[in-house]
Amino acid sequence: MTASEAxxxxxxxxxxxxxxPTGGGKSTFxxxxxxxSGERAAPAPDVDADGDSAVxxxxxxxxxxxxxxxxxxxxxxxxxxxxFRFMWELLAEGADGIVMVVxxxxxxxxxxxxxxxxxxxxxxxxxxxxxxxxxxxxxxxAEANRCFADTGLRVVACEVTDGxxxxxxxxxVLAEALExxxxxxxTTREADAWL
Numbered sequence: 419m420t421a422s423e424a425x426x427x428x429x430x431x432x433x434x435x436x437x438x439p440t441g442g443g444k445s446t447f448x449x450x451x452x453x454x455s456g457e458r459a460a461p462a463p464d465v466d467a468d469g470d471s472a473v474x475x476x477x478x479x480x481x482x483x484x485x486x487x488x489x490x491x492x493x494x495x496x497x498x499x500x501x502f503r504f505m506w507e508l509l510a511e512g513a514d515g516i517v518m519v520v521x522x523x524x525x526x527x528x529x530x531x532x533x534x535x536x537x538x539x540x541x542x543x544x545x546x547x548x549x550x551x552x553x554x555x556x557x558x559x560a561e562a563n564r565c566f567a568d569t570g571l572r573v574v575a576c577e578v579t580d581g582x583x584x585x586x587x588x589x590x591v592l593a594e595a596l597e598x599x600x601x602x603x604x605t606t607r608e609a610d611a612w613l
Contacts, residue, residue: 429486429487429488429489430487430488430489430490431489431490431492432489432490432491432492432514432515432592432595433492433494433512433513433514433515434491434492434493434494434513434514434515434516434517434588434591435494435496435509435510435513435515435516435517435538435544436448436476436493436494436495436496436517436519437495437496437498437506437509437516437517437518437519437531437534437538438496438498438518438519438520438531438534438549439498439520439521439524439527439528439530439531439534440498440499440527440530441498441521441524441527442498442519442520442521442524442527442531442551443519443521443549443551443552443578444476444495444496444498444519445459445476445495446578446579447495447517447519447549447551447576447578447584448476448477448478448493448495449476449478450578450579450580450581450584451478451480451493451581451584451585451588452478452479452480453581454480454581454582454584454585455478455479455480455481457478457479459476459477459478459495474497475494475495475496475497475505475509476493476494476495477492477493477494477495478493479491479492479493480493480585480588482588482589482592489592491588491592493517493588494509496509496534498530498534500530500533503537506534506537506538507537507541510537510538510541510542510544511541511542512542513538513541513542513544514544514595515544515545515546515591515592515594515595516535516538516544516545516546516547516571516591517546517547517549517587517588517591518531518534518535518546518547518548518549518571519549519551519578520548520549520550520551520562521551521552522550522551522552522553522554522558522559522562522575523552525558525561525562525565528562528565528566531548531566532565532566532569535566535569535571539569544595544598545571545591545594545595545597545598546571546591546594547571547572547573547574547587547590547591547594548562548566548569548571548572548573548574549574549575549576549578549587550562550573550574550575550576551576551577551578552577553575553577554575559573559575572590574587574590
C-alpha cells in the first residue's frame with residue numbers, strides 16, 4: 419500500500435510546514451520522506467538561476483501507522499525567498515507543526531530562518547523544530563542553539579538525505595503537535611476537517 423492509499427484511510431491529518439532559507443535542504447527533506455513512503459514528492463516547478471534551489475512549493479504526504487488509527491502528515495515546502503513572503507503567511511495558517519531546515523555550513527543564513535519563524539509564529543503558534551542539515555559538529559549545534567534559543571523551537575541535527583533521520587524529525591514534531599492539542603482540550607481531529 420502506498421502512502422496515498424494509506425492516507426485515504428487516515429484518522430488524523432496534520433499540516434506540517436517545512437521552511438528555511440534558500441538552499442538549506444527543504445526540498446530534499448520532503449523528497450526523502452516521500453521516497454521513504456514509496457511516493458514521489460510533488461516538486462517545486464522550477465529552480466533558481468544557479469540551478470541549485472527550488473523555486474516554488476513542494477508537497478508530500480507521510481503516513482505514520484498507528485494501531486488506533488493512522489496519522490497522515492501533509493508536508494508543505496515553503497519557498498525560502500523573501501519575494502514569496504505572502505506564501506509564508508498563507509502556508510502558516512492552520513499549521514500543526516513547523517520544520518525549519520537550515521544549512522549547518524551556512525550560519526550566516528540563519529537570520530533568514532529567524533525572519534521566517536517570526537512570520538510563521540505571528541500567524542499560528544504551531545510547535546516545531548529546527549533541523550540543522552549537513553552533518554553539523556557539536557560547535558555548530560551549540561551555535562544553532564544560541565541563535566534559535568528565543569524561538570522556543572528545539573534544535574536537532576538531521577541529514578536530510580537520511581530517511582530514518584527525517585522520519586524521526588517528523589515524529590518529534592508530531593509528538594509536540596499532539597501535546598499541544600491535548601493542552602487545549604482537543605481530543606480528536608478528523609481528516610480534512612480543517613482543510
